[in-house]
Amino acid sequence: MFQKFLILLFPLVVFGQRIWPPESPVVTDQLCQEEYDKIIGCVRTPLFAKIDDMPLPDPIKNQELVNEITHVLDCSRLLYCNSSRILQSYISNQRWISDHFHATLSDCLTFEAERKIIEQCGGIEELQCDLFNESNLLCHLTELEKQPNCTERHVEPYVRLYTAIRSSCVMGIQWRSEMDRHHIKEKRTI
Ligand SMILES: *[C@@H]1O[C@H](CO)[C@@H](O)[C@H](O)[C@H]1NC(C)=O
Numbered sequence: 001m002f003q004k005f006l007i008l009l010f011p012l013v014v015f016g017q018r019i020w021p022p023e024s025p026v027v028t029d030q031l032c033q034e035e036y037d038k039i040i041g042c043v044r045t046p047l048f049a050k051i052d053d054m055p056l057p058d059p060i061k062n063q064e065l066v067n068e069i070t071h072v073l074d075c076s077r078l079l080y081c082n083s084s085r086i087l088q089s090y091i092s093n094q095r096w097i098s099d100h101f102h103a104t105l106s107d108c109l110t111f112e113a114e115r116k117i118i119e120q121c122g123g124i125e126e127l128q129c130d131l132f133n134e135s136n137l138l139c140h141l142t143e144l145e146k147q148p149n150c151t152e153r154h155v156e157p158y159v160r161l162y163t164a165i166r167s168s169c170v171m172g173i174q175w176r177s178e179m180d181r182h183h184i185k186e187k188r189t190i
């Protein structure tokens with residue numbers, strides 16, 4: 001891989017001009033608004049509005065949303081504003097969470113089980129990421145093991161889920177602050 005890189009570099013030196021990589025655009029509020037509009041412009045289905053609620057309990061709807069996320073990421077491609085990158089990272093993390101949940105936890109972490117865990121350990125209010133902490137996680141794991149279809153083998157996947165949801169929370173806060181910093185106007189998704 002490294003060698004390939006050296007070979008690619010060679011012609012650039014010979015021709016004495018920069019043909020790769022192209023100049024990164026200067027990050028301005030306007031660019032960030034355009035990039036944001038581009039991402040939202042890639043959305044084709046109203047289901048996308050459910051992205052914060054992932055994983056969706058209905059596996060068919062969930063898969064539909066996972067596919068839509070893949071489309072939005074393919075369609076919006078590489079962007080330059082941190083606000084755009086954070087948004088892409090967030091939706092990509094939401095996709096991971098959903099895939100992971102349906103692959104490892106859906107048989108144990110039913111709606112009912114989740115409700116009981118939250119009852120005991122407290123829910124996470126929107127963007128209060130400090131509520132995700134070791135003692136709270138311990139509470140979650142203790143309650144998880146009490147749920148009818150949950151066993152020892154669900155613990156590790158649950159820890160990963162918990163950590164990923166926390167990451168989404170942190171990205172949400174960073175995204176908000178970047179959106180404010182660049183005065184980006186939000187659009188309702190279709
Ligand atoms: C984007 O984020 C990176 C990493 O945090 C930072 O170094 C860079 O200055 C940021 N760019 C802008 C334009 O704010």
Ligand SMILES: *[C@@H]1O[C@H](CO)[C@@H](O)[C@H](O)[C@H]1NC(C)=O
Nearest residue numbers: 121122130131132133135136
């Ligand atoms: C950990 O989170 C719980 C709720 O999730 C909260 O009540 C508690 O104060 C937090 N502890 C610390 C040390 O932040």
Ligand SMILES: *[C@@H]1O[C@H](CO)[C@@H](O)[C@H](O)[C@H]1NC(C)=O
Nearest residue numbers: 107108110112113147148149
């Ligand atoms: C436990 O699993 C069984 C079989 O998959 C299912 O029918 C049942 O509803 C589950 N129970 C709970 C409380 O989730």
